[in-house]
Amino acid sequence: MDYRKVKESSFKLASLSADKRNAALRAIKDALVNQKDRIIQSNKADLERAKIENIAQPLYKRLKFDEDKLAEVVGGIESLIELPDPLFATLLRRQLDDGLILSKETCPIGVIGVIFESRPDALVQISALCVKSGNCSVLKGGSEAMQTNITLFEIIKEAGQNAGLPENFITLIESREGVNEMLKCHGDIDLLIPRGSNEFVQYIMENSKIPVMGHADGICHVYVDKDADFAKAIPIIMDSKLQYVAVCNATETLLVHKDAAGILNMLQEQAKGKIELRGCEATRKYIDCIPAEEIDFNTEYLDAILSIKIVDDIQEAVNHINRYGSHHTDCIITENDDAAAFFMDNTDSAGVYQNCSTRFADGFRYGFGAEVGVSTGKLHARGPVGLDGLVTYKYKLRGNGHLVADYSEGRKTFKFKDF
């Protein structure tokens, strides 16, 4: 792949108006609908191969791309078209002096590499988000979905180019070696968004100089405060842990204030046959469960397992989360708003919750309309990342022969005025 060429396309894409980008999205949407049969045919080939290779049932389900899935992604593109343009927004307009005008304007990041899981619908969602935000996308999907991905890519590329998008606005990588080649393209690729297993994301982070946005693991906590309402706490714990265990915003560890330890019996009752409980020594004085080792508190189970620790006070709970957590999403159950405020200010996570499930940490549930991933880093975008996370800004300064020497030598002074 010549990523230099992708980079050059990105400047052309960056200067297209919102109307042109939206028109291209409409053309892409129509092409997907019109070539429905071709897509489903390709997906059948992937599904057949998956059957022969005997892949796990949940993976098989995610691989499937039928009329319902198509309707869903088409609906997604339609709502994306309706969203306000994230580009060319003026964040600041300031007179520095007579005739010297500074403006800070949003612009695309440039070229974004996204490595995603086996769902072929992710290819459509991500490439559409990139078109909307004026970024070129370089995509690598799961190899199980290869045929479907190639077909979707060809349809999107053709429709987008015919609608005026620059060549290389979208690139598909088909091999693992292609990923390694991409990791070396510091300078031509501006941002990597890896979605997948902890080990995989770690590998990307350690093997590229390109900035990475995302998260390696999701070790989320629910803390039951001494002022908790147990009737609220139990369903929140069950939902946070069990509603979908294989995702990053599922809770892995329950922290319980020592004065709230009475909840443990209720929890054990509810969890019976559903969740494997692993408790610290103090926990095991209240309920009979598997002992939790140090490593449990460092583990993203992605399974129906919950580690439990009793803490002396809210400070210990916060310290535990800041030390063992992954800065993703953590929740306090309390009726005491001062305790909630302390927890929210002192917990170093992208999402800090009171009295609701950690599973809400998601771009769609936040009303962003779309999500490229969840970031546990603290720079640029944090938490669920929507369109906003795909743009940066530049400073434009327009003058009329203005020189710095005039100001540093006192002949002129700045006249700052925002307008």
Place this chain on the structure above:
Amino acid sequence: MDYRKVKESSFKLASLSADKRNAALRAIKDALVNQKDRIIQSNKADLERAKIENIAQPLYKRLKFDEDKLAEVVGGIESLIELPDPLFATLLRRQLDDGLILSKETCPIGVIGVIFESRPDALVQISALCVKSGNCSVLKGGSEAMQTNITLFEIIKEAGQNAGLPENFITLIESREGVNEMLKCHGDIDLLIPRGSNEFVQYIMENSKIPVMGHADGICHVYVDKDADFAKAIPIIMDSKLQYVAVCNATETLLVHKDAAGILNMLQEQAKGKIELRGCEATRKYIDCIPAEEIDFNTEYLDAILSIKIVDDIQEAVNHINRYGSHHTDCIITENDDAAAFFMDNTDSAGVYQNCSTRFADGFRYGFGAEVGVSTGKLHARGPVGLDGLVTYKYKLRGNGHLVADYSEGRKTFKFKDF
């Protein structure tokens, strides 16, 4: 150094109100004024050692910390106190459903490591910026300024702690080994801001997993368009190149549209005895100068040297800048606003200018009141970085027992409403 303890202090600092942080800044300012003699005494020791070691004159000048410098940094702290609080600002407040309220609020990044040049006033400026933005600072200054830095650090630390800032709100590193130790503290230090030579910044970027904000080099360009007013162009080129040659926003390369090559004779006249000109082959048909090699266009001279290249059109100019530049600041000289718009949209730099000196790329000249550095990265902060670049945000979600299962199983639907 136990950076875990610094990290823990950072959570305490993060929850302090603006009043408390401003009161601490006032106490620090008073302490610096009251202990003026002690500071100047320490600085004399550094200056004497510098004399013995025969350090270069510009370095000696920057090392000096006298009453004027003190007045300057005290004035800086006073204006910092007046600036609006960058923390606890609500960027978004959204109802997700009845009683389920999402808010996106600014908060500090946490612990920020800054490695800066020999000016001791930088220590005061940076630590004050960090206090204002609720971040703990870990500072390493130039070894030439060691005595002055230790004294300033002791005064600031004592005054800050007495005014209620947490222990470890400021840390001074005194050795090069201390820097290497810091680079390994991924997880406890959230951001590194190295200021200094290209090689040094590269070293930091390559030897730490901690995110780095800043710039390695500053290869800025002035492009003289075919519709340029030469009478504006010449002073802008001279100011961009010569006003202060040793800084990142000084221009290193001049690009000239082939139809504007008439400017070269005027420039040669002006530059005589002041700037060494190095031209491409086409340039040397117009003026007699040293040949510019490929490497010249990759070089940040930091000296009174200017490389010159003639280009066929604006697209070639933009391509050259995007390829050889450092995404810092680049200027077009033109009376044609369409050409300026094309240049500004297609040039991939933090600052894109029309008809003014590249030397304006500076936090103070942008009216930010303060600057921690200039970023040539595209994520998080870009260009001159003020207080805004030292904060991130978190999402706070307050509910009343809300569960995701209710939404995914259709019993409830989201009612998004911003307010």
